[in-house]
Amino acid sequence: MLVKDMMKEPVRVQAEETLDTAARKLKNENIGALPVCQDTRVIGMLTDRDITMRGVADARNVSQMTVREAMSAEVLFCFDDDPIEHAATIMNQNHVHRLAVLDRGNRHLVGVISLSDVGGGTSQRRPYEVIFHKTFTDHSGHPHHSELMRISVAQGTKAEAISTAICQFEQLNKVTVWHQLADGYDVTSVRVDAEGATVEEREPTSEREARILRRAREVWERAGTPEGRDVQFWEQAAGEIDREDHPRE
Template sequence: MTVMEAISGDPLTCFEDDSVEQAAILMNQSHVLRLAVLDRKTQRLTGVISVSDLGGIHTEPRHYEVTFFKKMSDHYGHSQHAEVMRITIVHGSKDEAIAAAMRQFERAKQVNNWSQLADGYDVTTIHHGEHGVVDEHEFTSEREARIKRRAYELWEQAGAPAGQDKEYWNRAAAEIDHQDQSEK
């Protein structure tokens, strides 16, 4: 892989004559630790400013992991996701991270549109909370969204027991997959 294939998308920049406060706000909003600094007239790079240069301003970087998948059926006929490619994006908003991951996927796989080779993608937001690293997994496929809703219903009906997430997820997945097979 080349550096061009590995970059996270368009770099975030500020100008030499911007205020320190503007740079800090941009870094905080974009969850980045550094900004490229450009000369306003020439648009040429003149340096890099980091959070530590700003004296104590803190921003929490969020990493987004975008997993592209292909839908497959297992030997029971249940729908499964086969990972095609996983891309980690280190800066920007979730929407910007998804767009950057799509561009990287298309460049790496040499296709015009990521959907030529993948059926969908899931997004995991990774950040550092008070108790360590926290993953927030967002399912973007319709199947996972249906399973999530059904698992929650089953969990509520059972009186919201603690520590049984996987059991309710598996029960809901089996129901949804059975329902989908019956409709075929």
């Protein structure tokens, strides 16, 4: 059986629509997630949790905040002519409940398929979320973070998740380097403890780590963007930053 035999008609939202519009679609359709489109191209997914965590919990005005600001930018998808088992494998391996279904020819959104559609089991949160933010100072002089975008990454190490998220952030916001728009980012990791409970830990990125990451990317680009040398470039960048901060007398 193929995905197109079991997928549902897609209910979508455009990236520049407001969160309250998206919330009404979720409620009216009794669904938990919406593919986010830029015209006909899928660029992200928006869940009810995204609206709660990035809009309501942060006291943002959901009638003015756009879907683009709250969506998860990672897009997992399958094609409508894929075997249903292939879609189930993607969802189980990446710990997601739903996939966008694309037409293989023009890659336009043609449907949505969920684990419940294919008889799959329960799913877990994705292992990492990278939250990009701007820093501002309030009237009392205290610094605060204003979240710009949250990107979920399902696979890889923490360093690989950060690298993937940065690339997506730059592409979606059309900037050369992420710090042209953001002042920093935090990393949220998700794990299951010994008692089977899900534990979420948020780690603020230090200024040193952010500087090393920027320098490592510069070194990597100067070297011609080779693969498999991430550790070498990170160590070289860390050494350069530390020597700059603590020059020998």
